[in-house]
Amino acid sequence: MDVVSDAISAVRIGRPSSDRVRIGGRWCTRLAPYEGAGFHVVLEGGCWLLPDGGPPVTLGPGDAVLLPHGTGHVIADSFADAGTVARAVPFEAWQERLRPRAPQVPHAAGTGGTEMLCGKYRLDRSREHPLMAELPQVVHLPHRVGDRPELRAAIDLLGRELEAAEAGASIVVPSLLDLLLVYMIRAWTAGSGAGAWPAALADPVVASALRALHADPAAPWSNDRLAAEAGVSRPTLARRFTALVGRPPMAYLTWWRLTSAAALLRDTRDPLASIARRVGYGSPYAFSHAFGREFGTTPGRYRASADTGTA
Structure with missing residues (x-):
């Protein structure tokens, strides 16, 4: 085992969960703080993410964002100011309505719709490895052509599995979600210019x-x-x-x-x-x-x- 794998294994418990959702028009939803880690991947369109106590983050097609400490946050179709945040609908109330129904019909270009993968991991923080503790509240991994191909491949595979729901998906999806977590943390340790643990691993x-x-x-x-x-x-x-x-x-x-x-x-x-x-x-x-x-x-x-x- 290597340090990153061990750091994750020490705190990962249970099975991760995820949803593939499509949202059109004007929307704003809030995800409450969570005893674990959350993530979003934008497959199509774009949105804003506003973490509790942090600056807003713009997310575009192919962007991934990890909230390793379960920080509460709002995601919205446009810039989420204080008034928008106050009107945000709890994500759980939207979850069933936003989940896409088969068969899938891709959005036409320019319709303004947003398609995302949203999920979370259960973590036991009682003996958290300092590498995990040092992760920032928001790890934003912008999409760049040719950058982190393994992360892009995991996102593509996960999106297809959640869309198709074929035989064996109950095994494949949790494994891909674990792979996604490893790739996101690996990308942070390789690309972060600050922090003791990226420096230690380098x-x-x-x-x-x-x-x-x-x-x-x-x-x-x-x-x-x-x-x-x-x-x-x-x-x-x-x-x-x-x-x-x-x-x-x-x-x-x-x-x-x-x-x-x-x-x-x-x-x-x-x-x-x-x-x-x-x-x-x-x-x-x-x-x-x-x-x-x-x-x-x-x-x-x-x-x-x-x-x-x-x-």
Whole structure:
């Protein structure tokens, strides 16, 4: 596993959902804040997005936008000023009416209609990876010819699956939605000019150390072994890693091991001894002691609270 995949896997729960909608005429709708991440992709036409507490964003054909922290927002056919926002209709009230009916009839050019993919992901933010936490409130990925072809391909495939609703769609659509999330976050890390984590992933020394830790967190890592893996001296690794990641290498490893263990407790029924070995602890006792220091509870109680939705 790589850092981006692990960061997403640590917080992704349940199944994502999406709708393909067509809207014509004058319209304005509001999506309430959500304990997860939302996204919109404009397939045809255009609209405005106004996030709570943020500046408006113009969306054109092929544009994708991710709201990784579930920020409430308004989308409208034209610029959404304060008066427009006050009149916005809740999205849920529009959802059934806006969902296109088969057979699909493409809009004629110039009719002013807008067609979009709208969806959301469920996230568990209790142990959010700092890469996910650092994402801005709105990740806007404008369409550019030849730019991010993998993202464009995922959008095209997702649109076709939602439109056709053919056999196997219940498996294909969630997988494509997960792929879309990865591509949007990957695009941000590759194109962002700010933030510690894009810089960490672009730094060859820090990126090499992170890849090693994430590839095998259970290995008996030490600062010397990790520095050798990254091809630098121990002081050089410590200085660069701490500056960009925000904590020393071994502190990050401990945090990641326990975060991974929390996800395993939440998502599997594996016994504690198995989870302890998978994240690098020699015994359930050592694992439980470290887990209690980090989480303030035992692994068993954490699993029980996750089962009841109170974790």
